[in-house]
Amino acid sequence: MNPPLAVIFDLDGTLTEPLLDFVEIRREIGIAPGLPILEALEGKDATFRAHAEAILRRHELEAIDHATLAEGCAELLTLLGARGIPVAILTRNMREAVDAFMRRFDFRFQAIYTREDGPPKPSPHGARVLCDSLGSAPAQTLAVGDYKFDVIAARGAGCKTALVRHPAPDDLADWGSPDLVVPSLRHLLRLWPD
Ligand SMILES: [Mg+2]
Structure with missing residues (x-):
């Protein structure tokens, strides 16, 4: 793989443990157990969705409060920053959780797409929007995630x-046939050698 010119990261389980x-x-x-949460809420009434959003919000903010960075996260973001490689976050979380993450760890991202911004992963919409925002051709952009939705959306x-x-x-x-598994x-x- 040529050194990617931009990188899109998932948040939970990718940048953080x-x-x-x-x-x-x-x-x-x-x-019901097993169903993806955002999809399970489609078609529910407004009261149920508001109740669900409040529960999700509490969990997402608590998770960021207790989050630890994934192995190699700080080193990778530091390297990308030093090389001038633009970075983005593409997450099914809400914006408030992403803002809390950036405040807590003092990282900068040039673009962010959360569930408030449009259809969530596995829709490819967010990855397209972020490539446009970063000014990067998709084929030269690497998307990094820990779940099949991350791979399917980016692919x-x-x-x-x-x-x-x-x-x-x-x-x-079944996991979207990622280009790399690490x-x-x-x-x-090692994708950005000296
Ligand atoms: Mg994840």
Whole structure:
């Protein structure tokens, strides 16, 4: 892979260690186990959705309060900053959680796309919007995430994809066939050699 000219990161489980307890969030909201939460809320009435959003908000802000950076995160963001490679966050979280993350760790991102901005991953819309914002062609942009939605969304937009997951999943086709699978963000440093 040529050194990517821009990088789009997922937040929870990618830049931070995974902290959101989706089983507990579903239980508190009262939706069926297994379903992705945002999709499970589609078609529910406004009262139910407001109740669910309040629960999600509390969990997302608590997660950022207790978040620790994923292995290699600080090193990678520092390297990209030093090289002038623009970076973005593409998350199904809300904007308030992303703002809290940036305040807490003092990182800068040139563009951000949250669930308030349009259809969430696995839709490719957010990755397209972010490539436009960063002024980067999708084929020269790397999207990094820890879940299949991250890979499917970015691949749909034409980006290169890296799945951060250890151990690597057995069935990569089911995970969107990422271009790279690495055990941690540290393993991406070699994409930008000296
Ligand atoms: Mg994630």
